[in-house]
Amino acid sequence: EPEVTQTPSHQVTQMGQEVILRCVPISNHLYFYWYRQILGQKVEFLVSFYNNEISEKSEIFDDQFSVERPDGSNFTLKIRSTKLEDSAMYFCASSPEGSGVRELFFGEGSRLTVL
Amino acid sequence: QKEVEQNSGPLSVPEGAIASLNCTYSDRGSQSFFWYRQYSGKSPELIMFIYSNGDKEDGRFTAQLNKASQYVSLLIRDSQPSDSATYLCAVRAAGNKLTFGGGTRVLVKP
Numbered sequence: 001e002p003e004v005t006q007t008p009s010h011q012v013t014q015m016g017q018e019v020i021l022r023c024v025p026i027s028n029h030l031y032f033y034w035y036r037q038i039l040g041q042k043v044e045f046l047v048s049f050y051n052n053e054i055s056e057k058s059e060i061f062d063d064q065f066s067v068e069r070p071d072g073s074n075f076t077l078k079i080r081s082t083k084l085e086d087s088a089m090y091f092c093a094s095s096p097e098g099s100g101v102r103e104l105f106f107g108e109g110s111r112l113t114v115l
Numbered sequence: 116q117k118e119v120e121q122n123s124g125p126l127s128v129p130e131g132a133i134a135s136l137n138c139t140y141s142d143r144g145s146q147s148f149f150w151y152r153q154y155s156g157k158s159p160e161l162i163m164f165i166y167s168n169g170d171k172e173d174g175r176f177t178a179q180l181n182k183a184s185q186y187v188s189l190l191i192r193d194s195q196p197s198d199s200a201t202y203l204c205a206v207r208a209a210g211n212k213l214t215f216g217g218g219t220r221v222l223v224k225p
Contacts, residue, residue: 043215048210056212058212091159095211106158108158
């Protein structure tokens with residue numbers, strides 16, 4: 001069964017460092033998303049991406065964050081200068097076009113620990 | 116602020132019983148509703164979705180939607196210990212994003 005894959009599964013970084021989280025969405029999906037979940041808290045929307053541009057973003061997704069689809073398969077989230085409060089599980093998700101319901105399929109997540 | 120509210124639990128049910136989970140949402144423009152299951156340390160896994168008022172059944176799971184009351188529920192029949200997890204309600208209004216509730220933790224006791 002097709003799945004969303006994410007790398008790395010866990011990254012530890014120092015505050016102020018740049019981090020890139022990578023995702024390979026399901027191949028025939030055209031909508032891509034990043035969500036995050038701080039330990040013990042809700043799953044929070046960060047950004048959605050369609051047709052090579054951001055379609056929606058949350059207040060969390062400030063200038064420190066950026067997304068890119070550098071080729072036909074990868075979808076990346078970059079955090080330019082990490083803060084302690086960026087420590088969380090980051091989930092990539094994708095959904096198919098043509099589905100009015102447009103259910104999301106999540107990857108296994110990348111755990112980011114900022115020291 | 117569009118909110119999705121769930122009782123955090125834990126909801127403790129004996130094996131074989133029915134677990135009933137509830138979710139309310141604030142945005143009347145919400146169009147589709149999702150239930151995800153999340154095991155500790157894992158990603159959300161889609162159980163089912165519903166977008167019309169009424170009931171929708173899929174195996175041991177039944178989702179119920181009442182848009183007038185802004186209420187969606189999930190019933191798990193014949194609960195198994197493997198159903199022990201956190202159940203997330205998610206709502207889509209206009210646009211692409213899902214707004215998640217905080218989840219209800221379910222414990223199924225053998």
